[in-house]
Amino acid sequence: MRIEEMAIQAEKAQIKCAVLSTEEKNRALSYIVEALKKNETLICEENQKDMVDFEKAGGALPLLKRLKFQDEKIAATCRGLEDVKKLPDPVGRVIGARLLDEGLELRQVTCPIGLIGMIFESRPDALVQIAGLTLKSGNAVILKGGSEAGRTNRLLSHIIAEASREAGVPEGWIQLAETREDVKEMLSLSEHIDLLIPRGSNEFVRYIMTNTSIPVLGHADGVTHMYVHSSADAEMAVELVDDSKNQYVAVCNALETLLVDGAIAARFIPALAQRMRERGTELRGCPRARSYAEMNEATEEDWRTEYLEAILSVRVVDSLDEAIEHINTYGSGHTDAIVSADAEAAEYFMNMVDSAGVFWNSSTRFADGYRYGLGAEVGISTNKIHARGPVGLDGLCIYKWKLYGQGQKVADYTGPEGRPFLHKDITSDSGQEGV
C-alpha cells in the first residue's frame, strides 16, 4: 500500500478514535498486553531472525543489543503498557470555560492532534510504547522503525492492530512504513500528517526538519551545562557533577560542560579533578581551569560538543551573567543547572537561561519523562513551541474551542447599540468532560 493510502485510512480511523471512551482505550491496551504475551514465542523467533541477519551484515554490538526484543524486554514493555493504562485520559479535559453572554458558553477542551508520523531507531520496544501512547491519546500513527528490525516490527504492529481491533478500536489507526522511500513520501503528506516525531541522531532530525512543511517535534543535541556559583557547597557540587556526567554518559541529559565561578575555582576544581580521575573521565579546560588542575586543553569546538562519552569540558567564568551568556550562546536549550546556596542567584539563573529544563542543586540526569512523573515519554523536545522538555501524553494533544449557544448572532453584539460581552470565567464549574 502506498503511504498516502495508509495516511487516508489512518485519518478516517482517527476521527473515531477521538471519541473513544477511556474504558475503551484501556481495554484495548489490555488486549494488546495479552496478545503480546500469547505471541511471545513467535515474537522471539522473528526477532532472532532479525538479529542473525544484522550480525551477518556486520552490525555493531551496541546496536544488536538495542535490536533484541525477547523475554524480559517483552515483559518490561508489557509493564510499560500497563502504566500507560493507569495514566489519566488526556482527551476531553476542559482547559478553560467562559460565559461570553448568558446562554453562550465557550469551552476550550483537549483533543487528539490527529495523525502522527513517528520515525524512530531500531528498538522494537519503542514501537510498542509509542503505539500505546498514541492509542491512549486518541491519535492515529504511521510508524517507521529501523529496517534491521523489519520482521519484528511487522509482527508487533500486526499483533497491536489485531488486538486493538478486537477491543473495538477503529481499524487503520496504526500503520507501518518500512523503507526510506516511505519516509520521503511521509515528509510530503502535509495534507494528512499533522505532526512528525523523529527520534535518532541530530543529523537525522535536522534532515527531517529541513525537508518537510509538516510540524516536527524534534530533539536536537543535549549540550548540557552545570554552573558552580561562588556560593555553592563545593562538596555538593562535586557530587552533582559526578552524577550528571558519569551516572550514564551516552544520553542527552548527561553533562557536557561545567562552568565554574572564579571565586570558588581554587577550592572546587582540584577536588573535581580528583573525582573525575577516579571515574576515568577526561577533563578539557580553558586556560584558567587548567591552572588549578592538570587537564587537556579545551578548544572553541568543545563548548559546542555533545560528547556522549566520558569527557567533560570546564570553563572558569567571572560572574553569574557570564555563565548565563555562555549557556545561551553555546547550549542547545535542553537542560542546564546551577549549584548555589543563594536562592536569588538560582532564580535569576533559572529565569535567564533559555532552556527546556533549568535546575537548581540537582542532577541534570533528572530531565526525563519518567522521573518527572509524566509516565512514558514520546521524546524530549528542544522545540520552543507546543511541547518543551520531556513529552508525555499531553504533548500528543491539542485543543478545540466548543461554543454552546441558543441561536446567538454576531450582529446583536456589533456596533454602538450592540450587547456587551460578559466574558465571565467559569473554568472551575466545568469538570472533566465525558467524550
Next chain:
Amino acid sequence: MRIEEMAIQAEKAQIKCAVLSTEEKNRALSYIVEALKKNETLICEENQKDMVDFEKAGGALPLLKRLKFQDEKIAATCRGLEDVKKLPDPVGRVIGARLLDEGLELRQVTCPIGLIGMIFESRPDALVQIAGLTLKSGNAVILKGGSEAGRTNRLLSHIIAEASREAGVPEGWIQLAETREDVKEMLSLSEHIDLLIPRGSNEFVRYIMTNTSIPVLGHADGVTHMYVHSSADAEMAVELVDDSKNQYVAVCNALETLLVDGAIAARFIPALAQRMRERGTELRGCPRARSYAEMNEATEEDWRTEYLEAILSVRVVDSLDEAIEHINTYGSGHTDAIVSADAEAAEYFMNMVDSAGVFWNSSTRFADGYRYGLGAEVGISTNKIHARGPVGLDGLCIYKWKLYGQGQKVADYTGPEGRPFLHKDITSDSGQEGV
C-alpha cells in the same frame, strides 16, 4: 543592518525581556501610547505620503483604506494597547507543580517563546498591536509589514523602540525588516527565530510554510460550514445562516457551505432562499437542494472554495455522519457549526468534526479572539499543534521545567535499591510566580 544581525540583537534583548516584571511591561505600553499620541501629526504626515504614492501607483481602494493610519485609527490602536495592558501577564504562570521527592520540587512555568518573526499585510495598525502583544509576553520580534506602508511602519517602529527604551525595556527587542529579500533571509534563520507568524493570503502562508524549517503558526483558508440538523428550529437556522454568511462576508469566519439534513430540507430551504434573495446572496446548490428552490448549480470546486463574498453553497445530506464526513473532507478545520435541538447530536458533531472551532446553535462569526475574550489576537491558527483557533497572548508563550533540589542525584533513585519517586501533585499550592 542585515537581518541576521537584527536577529542576534533581538535575541540578546529577549533574554532580558523574559524577566521584565508585569509593571515594567505595562509602563512601557503606557509610554508607547503617550509617544504615539505626541507624534500624531508626524504619523499622519508620513502615512499621507505612503497613501499618495500608493494611489499614484494605481493601488486599489480597499487596500488604500487598509493603509490609512490617521486620526480615529490611531486613537483606536492606542485603546487596543490599553487593553493589552489590562490583560493578565502570560509569563510566570505555574501550569503544574509536583514533588518528585521530599525537597525535590518540579514546576512547569510559562515563559516567552523567544524571537518571533511576524510578516503581515499593509495595515500599520497591525504593527502596533503585534508589538504590544510581543512586549507584554516578553518576546522579541522582527516585523515585516507591507512595503506600501514603508514610511509609516518605519516611523511607528522607531516610536515604539524609543518609548519602550525610555521605559527601561532592553534595546533591540523590536526590529523592522523591509524588503522581500529580508523575508527570504528570515526564513533561513532557524538558529535565531523561534516562530514565524505570517498573515496574508493563503498562497503567501503556504509559501512561508514550504520554504522554512522554522515553526510556522499559520492560518489557511476558512472554508466554514453550518449543518442544519433534522431537529433544528428552522427559523433559528435561517437567522444563524444569515448572520454567519452576511454579517461580514470578507472574513475567514464567514460561512461558505451550508449542509441541510434531508428531513428538514423541504421546510427549511425555501425560507432560506427567500432570505438570501433579500440579502442579494447567491446560492449554489447540489441537485437535491435545487429541487427545493431556484439556485445555481454547485460544482465539486464549490465545496472547497472560500468565497469571501456573497455566495453560499448548499448541499443536502442524509445524516449527521454524512455532514461530518463532508466537513472533514472539504473543510479547512477553521470553524464549523451545527443547528440542532438535539443535544446528543450536537455533542457528537462537536467531537467528530476536526476543527479549531465547533459551535452549537451559534453564528460562525463568533470565532474571534476579541469575542472569545482573549483580548487582541495575533491571528487565527488552523495548525494542530501549539495553538489552535484565535491566538492571544498565551499562544506567544511556552513553558520551561524548573527543578528545585537540595543536592539530589539520579544514582540514588536508580536500580533495585533505589529510592522511589513520590510524584505528588502540588499544583494548587503554587500560585502565580514572581519573575
